[in-house]
Amino acid sequence: MKKAILSVVLLSMAVWAAAQVSVTARVNKTSLTLDDELTLSVEVNGASGNMLMPELPSLPAFNVYSREVQQSSINGKTSTLFRYVMLPRFVGKATIGAIRFTHNGKTYKTDPISVTIYRNAQSVPNTRPASSSAKVSSDGNYDSAAVKRPVEKADPNLPPLERNLANQAYARGDENYFLVAAVSDQTPYVNQSVTLAVRFYYNRSFYDAPYQKPSVSDIFMEDAGSAQGTQSIGGVLYRYEEQRYLLTAAAPGKATIGPATVRYMTGSSPFSALDRLFGGSAVSAEETAKSDPITLQVRALPAAGKPKSFYGAVGEKYTISAEADRTQVEAGEAVTLSITVKGPGNLKPTGDLQLAPIDGLKIYNTQATSGSVPGNNGQIRGYKVFKTVLVPAASGIYTIPSVKWSYFNPKSATYQTLQTDPITLTVSPSTKTDTGFNFGAAAGNGFQSFSQDIAYLKTDAAPEPSFLTRLSAWQTLNWVMLAVLALSVLFASVGRKSLAQKRAYATAKNRLKKAVSDEAIAEAVSGYLQHKLKISTGSMPLKSILQALHKQGITPATAEAFSLLWQRLDAARFAPASADTQDAQHLANQALDILKLLEEESK
Amino acid sequence: MMRRILISAVWVLCLAISGWSQTEAQQAEEMYRQGKFSAALGLYENELKKAPNNPYLYYNIGNCYFKMGSKGLAAANYYRAFKLAPRDGDIRHNLTLALASGGERLVPAGVPAVLHQAFFYLSYPELKGLVFVFLWLFCTVASIWLIKRKLGRMLVASAVILLLSGGWFLLRRSLEQQHLAVIASPVAEIRSGPGTNFPASASAAQGHLVTIQDDKDEWYEVIVQSQGIKGWIEKSAVEQI
Numbered sequence: 001m002k003k004a005i006l007s008v009v010l011l012s013m014a015v016w017a018a019a020q021v022s023v024t025a026r027v028n029k030t031s032l033t034l035d036d037e038l039t040l041s042v043e044v045n046g047a048s049g050n051m052l053m054p055e056l057p058s059l060p061a062f063n064v065y066s067r068e069v070q071q072s073s074i075n076g077k078t079s080t081l082f083r084y085v086m087l088p089r090f091v092g093k094a095t096i097g098a099i100r101f102t103h104n105g106k107t108y109k110t111d112p113i114s115v116t117i118y119r120n121a122q123s124v125p126n127t128r129p130a131s132s133s134a135k136v137s138s139d140g141n142y143d144s145a146a147v148k149r150p151v152e153k154a155d156p157n158l159p160p161l162e163r164n165l166a167n168q169a170y171a172r173g174d175e176n177y178f179l180v181a182a183v184s185d186q187t188p189y190v191n192q193s194v195t196l197a198v199r200f201y202y203n204r205s206f207y208d209a210p211y212q213k214p215s216v217s218d219i220f221m222e223d224a225g226s227a228q229g230t231q232s233i234g235g236v237l238y239r240y241e242e243q244r245y246l247l248t249a250a251a252p253g254k255a256t257i258g259p260a261t262v263r264y265m266t267g268s269s270p271f272s273a274l275d276r277l278f279g280g281s282a283v284s285a286e287e288t289a290k291s292d293p294i295t296l297q298v299r300a301l302p303a304a305g306k307p308k309s310f311y312g313a314v315g316e317k318y319t320i321s322a323e324a325d326r327t328q329v330e331a332g333e334a335v336t337l338s339i340t341v342k343g344p345g346n347l348k349p350t351g352d353l354q355l356a357p358i359d360g361l362k363i364y365n366t367q368a369t370s371g372s373v374p375g376n377n378g379q380i381r382g383y384k385v386f387k388t389v390l391v392p393a394a395s396g397i398y399t400i401p402s403v404k405w406s407y408f409n410p411k412s413a414t415y416q417t418l419q420t421d422p423i424t425l426t427v428s429p430s431t432k433t434d435t436g437f438n439f440g441a442a443a444g445n446g447f448q449s450f451s452q453d454i455a456y457l458k459t460d461a462a463p464e465p466s467f468l469t470r471l472s473a474w475q476t477l478n479w480v481m482l483a484v485l486a487l488s489v490l491f492a493s494v495g496r497k498s499l500a501q502k503r504a505y506a507t508a509k510n511r512l513k514k515a516v517s518d519e520a521i522a523e524a525v526s527g528y529l530q531h532k533l534k535i536s537t538g539s540m541p542l543k544s545i546l547q548a549l550h551k552q553g554i555t556p557a558t559a560e561a562f563s564l565l566w567q568r569l570d571a572a573r574f575a576p577a578s579a580d581t582q583d584a585q586h587l588a589n590q591a592l593d594i595l596k597l598l599e600e601e602s603k
Numbered sequence: 604m605m606r607r608i609l610i611s612a613v614w615v616l617c618l619a620i621s622g623w624s625q626t627e628a629q630q631a632e633e634m635y636r637q638g639k640f641s642a643a644l645g646l647y648e649n650e651l652k653k654a655p656n657n658p659y660l661y662y663n664i665g666n667c668y669f670k671m672g673s674k675g676l677a678a679a680n681y682y683r684a685f686k687l688a689p690r691d692g693d694i695r696h697n698l699t700l701a702l703a704s705g706g707e708r709l710v711p712a713g714v715p716a717v718l719h720q721a722f723f724y725l726s727y728p729e730l731k732g733l734v735f736v737f738l739w740l741f742c743t744v745a746s747i748w749l750i751k752r753k754l755g756r757m758l759v760a761s762a763v764i765l766l767l768s769g770g771w772f773l774l775r776r777s778l779e780q781q782h783l784a785v786i787a788s789p790v791a792e793i794r795s796g797p798g799t800n801f802p803a804s805a806s807a808a809q810g811h812l813v814t815i816q817d818d819k820d821e822w823y824e825v826i827v828q829s830q831g832i833k834g835w836i837e838k839s840a841v842e843q844i
Contacts (some may be wrong), residue, residue, distance in 0.1 A: 468732030
């Protein structure tokens, strides 16, 4: 059973492989005169390895005088072209019957082709090729370089880049291999994407063709894909290989694109490929095709009218859209907002979108991704997607407002602004109670801090100034009062001393009346001398005391009496006698008499 | 009779002014609640002309500016309110928020918040009043001591308290004498001289605190405290506190 399945699979693969071979026959014109050449091309695609020449049917109306074989391999696909150049023999309708081609035991047949042969050129209504299928690989005359033709002009309705390339190719249609380069705009603005196309045209086979891309200065260049195609130049079908680049200038001024080169190996005679195919020896030569350098004049963007939402995009037909991955969430859950900008050229160098704060939503940093995809007419379309995460802190209805994005339109030389539609988010209260990471939703302790705002207005009356504030307001009064206080203290202090002097005798008298010892008498006398006569007796010898008394106007007799009293008191101080109250009272009376004399004489 | 009529007229006038004032404050609050911050601001500024030392009016004006997006002017008005009523929690909270929006801090880095609150517990006039109280106390005790030779320990204690409060007062006085200002325009350019012909060396966003050092024509020489940058700023870009 397994073997049967394997056989079916292998058979299917063989059938599939066989189906890949296609054979097409074409002529370069269906109406011709007896003086014209007719080129019959038989193209075999998908066949590889050894192959036989196609079997031509009987051609009684033509003489076949030349044949050629070209083989090329592009992207692993082999294509072989057999060309026959024929001369008509008779006027009238002629049919080229089915051409048979056998490969790997399978025979392929082409459809018959009808041509009309006229006697002269005036009679020829149309000389279009029999087929213009896009799959035609190569066609044309035996030696196009030998044919002199008027230079053709490209269709003016073609895009500038295509028209430029085609015109350059028409101008060089007398060469079998050539390289041309053109840009979509030679005076772009800063940041405007310009397409550079480099085309290698050929109508002969070649091999080993290393390509060197153009060097650029003051401009950023990146690959934008490759393409293949055909172009009829002077009735000869050329094939071309095209490489495209996207150029972006970051600063105004001149920018230069150097020449691109292709070094290719080609046979030395038209039959070399045929010779190689059938085992003959070939002589090859290396040649170089080079494109012309191009200079761009980069223009600065106008400063006038530049909107805040301009991030550097220059081009036409941009679009913007915004989308939230969900519009109904719980508080604390994340919503991904995607804003997509699409348009011509490369959006990679443009700045990142700045989202304005939205009340109640925490906005995380925006992540941008960009890229490009092939567009129509060989243009490149870029895209940039800005993604950000929004987290609503509390339940409610939130509106993500329109986001503005501006670009410079080089055609109208004006800034134009696009904006997204607002998006409404419906946020329900959070049901999460865990303490895990949930973008700030309700935590386990039931408390949730959303954001900080200022406290509300003060609607009460302002507090009355405090006592201390009022006190500080009476600054002058305070200083005056303090000055009064200081003066009062000063006067009080002086008055206190004067009062003590006045009351010295009365105080001493009271103390002497109450004295019951010599010591108490001595203290009373010392106090009197200190307060009344300002004589400090603490450490003063008697002689000094007597001198002080003399200065106070005390008579010698009174001074003598005081001297005796003082000596008596000194003796009692250092040799205390027995405590006799009557003696003490007697001594106190004597002392009082002496103090009375001192009081009288000191006045 | 004439005297009675005069007294009655004064009373009626006072009552009328009081009633009208209350209505205007209520209107301002209503405007604020409706999001008409500019209209509320106009009403509060009218009120302020009548009571220039009312901290709550400065606070409400700051709120209006904050909601209008003028964080610099908001900070300036909160600061004025803070100087008048430093113990008010709402004023401190809003001032902290307004300063933070400009990258500034009310409590300097490294200073404990409690210490800052203690240092600014009293307003400058209150602190001056406190120093007078302690001066009175000291003088009284000193008088007693001079006359009676009593209360010697209390005299020493009152002298120490007076010295401490005097030091506190002098520190606050040095801060009060700084010409503090806030950047009020969205962005202010700091130039090396008083004129646009001098190159701009830096720019400061609104809400940054600066101290004014000098004054020439339409320019202030300032120091941006948080950055330690010195330069000249146009007067129109700065709001003095």
